Every structure is written in C-alpha cells, then in structure tokens.
Amino acid sequence: MPSLIDAWRHRPTHHKVWALALPMILSNLSVPLVALVDSAVVGHLPHAHQLGAVAVGGMLYTLIVGILGFLRMGTTGFAAQAAGRGDGGALRQVLLQGLLLAFGLALLLGLLAVPFSGLALGMMTPSAALDDLTREFFHIRLFGLPAALANFALVGWFLGNQNARAPLAILLTTNLLNAALSVLFVLGLEWGVAGAARAAVLAEWSGALLGLALSRGALRRHPGRIDWPALRRWANWRPLLAVNRDIFIRSLALQGVFFLLTVQGARLGDATVAANALLLNGLLVTAYALDGLAHAMEALCGHAIGARDRLALRRALVVTGLWAVLGSLAFSALFLFGGRLFIGMQSDIAEVRAVAYVYLPYLAALPPLAVVSYLLDGLFIGATRAREMRDAMLIAVVLALPIGWWLQALGNHGLWLAFLCFMLIRGLSLGAFAWQLQRRDGWFGQ
Known part of the structure; x- marks a missing residue:
C-alpha cells in the first residue's frame, strides 16, 4: 500500500499523464x-x-x-x-x-x-x-x-x-x-x-x-x-505483423458484439433499438474521453518497459489508473443524475425517450466496468502483447454469448445485463493475464 501511495504522490508522473491525455481527449472529441x-x-x-x-x-x-x-x-x-x-x-x-x-x-x-x-x-x-x-x-x-x-x-x-x-x-x-x-x-x-x-x-x-x-x-x-x-x-517484420494480426482479431470480435447488440435490439422493436442507440452514444462519449488516458498509459508504460524501469511502470499504472477510475465514476454520476437530459438532447420522440429512461441505470453502471478494459488494453499495447488482448476478448465473447441466450426471456433488460457481463468478463480476463505477467516479471521478459 505505501508503494501505491508513493506512486500516486509522484507529481512528475501526473504531469506526464495529463500532457499526453489532454491533447488526445481533444483529438478524440474532434x-x-x-x-x-x-x-x-x-x-x-x-x-x-x-x-x-x-x-x-x-x-x-x-x-x-x-x-x-x-x-x-x-x-x-x-x-x-x-x-x-x-x-x-x-x-x-x-x-x-x-x-x-x-x-x-x-x-x-x-x-x-x-x-x-x-x-x-x-x-x-x-x-x-x-x-x-x-x-x-x-x-x-x-x-x-x-x-x-x-x-x-x-x-x-x-x-x-x-x-x-x-x-x-x-x-x-x-x-x-x-x-x-x-x-x-x-x-x-x-x-x-x-x-x-x-x-x-x-x-x-x-x-x-x-x-x-x-x-x-x-x-x-x-x-x-x-x-x-x-x-x-x-x-x-514478424513481431509487428503478429501484434497487428492479434489486434485485428480482437477488433473484429468487439465489432461483432456491437453488431449482435443492435440485431437483438431490433428484434425487440423500433423504439427499443432506437433507445439502445441513444444509450450507446453515452458509451461512445465515455470511450472518447477515457481513451485519452488509455493512450497515455500506452506511451508511458511502453517507454518504461523499453527502459526496463519498474518504478516508472508502477507510477504510470497507478496515476493513469486512478485518474481513469475517477473519470469513470464522474461519467456514472452524470448518466445517473443527468441521463434524462442526455437522452432528451438526442431525441424528441416520446416513445423512444420513455424506453431509454428505463434503461439509464445500465448506462450509469457501464463506465466503471468498461474503464478497466480500456486501461489494460493500453498497458498491453504499450508492452506489445496483443495476444493477451485477443485472448481476453475471445474469452469474454465466448462466455457472454450463453449468458445473453440464457437472459433472452428478460427482453432488453437481459440484453443489457449480458452486455455488462461481457464488459466485466473482458476486464477480469485482461486483469488475470496482467496479474500472471506481473507475478513472473513478464513485462520485461521480451
């Protein structure tokens, strides 16, 4: 615990994180x-x-x-x-x-x-x-x-x-x-x-x-x-192509999840699929903002691994991670207390609004679950370990699909619960891979 507190108190790391994150947040939002x-x-x-x-x-x-x-x-x-x-x-x-x-x-x-x-x-x-x-x-x-x-x-x-x-x-x-x-x-x-x-x-x-x-x-x-x-x-060429291959597979799997989410929502009616689209826009806004911190994680962790600097790696993980968690909680509060305004700004169709309001708690729960995978993706990208990213994504898809099938009777509630489970499993899988590497000092083993 003292080492975590010491890492958080290291002001130069805070400056490095925000020097990288702020421009990327502005870039992403453009x-x-x-x-x-x-x-x-x-x-x-x-x-x-x-x-x-x-x-x-x-x-x-x-x-x-x-x-x-x-x-x-x-x-x-x-x-x-x-x-x-x-x-x-x-x-x-x-x-x-x-x-x-x-x-x-x-x-x-x-x-x-x-x-x-x-x-x-x-x-x-x-x-x-x-x-x-x-x-x-x-x-x-x-x-x-x-x-x-x-x-x-x-x-x-x-x-x-x-x-x-x-x-x-x-x-x-x-x-x-x-x-x-x-x-x-x-x-x-x-x-x-x-x-x-x-x-x-x-x-x-x-x-x-x-x-x-x-x-x-x-x-x-x-x-x-x-x-x-x-x-x-x-x-x-082999290392670069291998990393790109694994990230490509991971990206295809992720896009497949969003495709299935849209298809299943469409089967529940026009108002439901429209409401889900409005809610998922909240996820996109969150991702655009928090990705700035994930980009900082990529650069700082990759630099520390290249320099074989374990202290710099720990500081980058702690500072970037805690800022991202705080940001995700802020987004949760925004969607929980200002979600109706967020939905109202996107649509004036009463039926769609009414459906979206019902599922706002799921959107509010999403940022803290999603931020774990965003940050750990940044860590693995910086370490050029795309295989673990690919495997974690495939594990999440394979485990979430039967959950979604099992929860079909709950309609759109089941669909959102399955999506939240997918994001949770994705983060836990990445965390398990990261923990294994940390135990055997694998970040510096390449």
Missing part, C-alpha cells in the same frame, strides 16, 4: 465532428437520397478503415519501447514499417473495396438514385484511403514518442479542414455529394503530409540510422 458537419451540410441539399448517399457511403468507408485501427495500436507499443531504449534506428524502422504497411493495405483494400461496396449495396436494395450517388461518394473517398491509414501509423508513432501535440495537430487539421472544405465544396461551389467526398480526401492527405513533416523534427531528437538490409528480412 472525430465525430466530420460526420456531423457532412450530415448538416448535405442535409441542406434538396433530395433525401443525397443525404442517404453520404450516410451509407460514409458507413462503408468507416467500416473498412475502422477495422484497421490496429495500425495505430501496434505502432505505439514498438515506438514507445524503442524510445525507452533510446534507439533512434529502431524508431525510424518502426515508422517506416508502419507507413509501408499502411500503403500496402490501402492498395489491397482499394482493389477489394469496389466489389465489396457492390455486394453491400446489393444487400441493402437501395433506390437507383441512392445507389448511384453512394457509389460515386464511396469511390471518391477511396482516394483518401492511403492517407487515412498512414495517419493511423503516424499518430501511433507519435504517441509512442510521448508526443501528443503532433497527433492533436494531425487530427484537428484533418477534421476541421474537412468541415471547412465540405461547406465550401457542397454549398459554395455546388458540387453536391461529390464535393463532400472530395473535401474528406483532401483533408486526409493534408493530415498525412502534416504528420510526415512533423516526424522529421521528432527524428532529429533521436539520432540513428535505418538498417535497410534488416527491412528485407522476414524476422524483422
């Missing part, structure tokens, strides 16, 4: 701005299918890009450990590998995306007008795919260097420029739906170019050389 602005701008065009095209095309693009978020997470851990060792050559190699992987995946997915979009639209059976405009919007957005994936690698690399200002600059530039260009192209130049897509592409490439420019300054502080012959050897 992300929803793009969809809101696109909807508001295109929503002023005369036809409903124009807004529908942006919504559907944007969803298809986000689905492709979203499952590749492992490019950021995988890059962060390796960069943090290289920075902790003071290895400038390894930092350059991690950045280059991340960018090469981003462009390679962009090329591969670009070839697969067109038939994928045709298959997805075929399943939706949209009107001819909506189908044509959606394809136009989606095909233009694909030109920004290399930049979007490069931004993942760049943001992860900067976080690994404990530099949160550069990701803030990249994400704010991308999102704010997208908003401004969307207004100009759609309403000013009257380019319609295609204008919204072009605005997004230009914004993504602007963010990527800014990130590359900022990386030059960061590399000057870490002298070193790239071992070019090493890049041609498979052994030097």
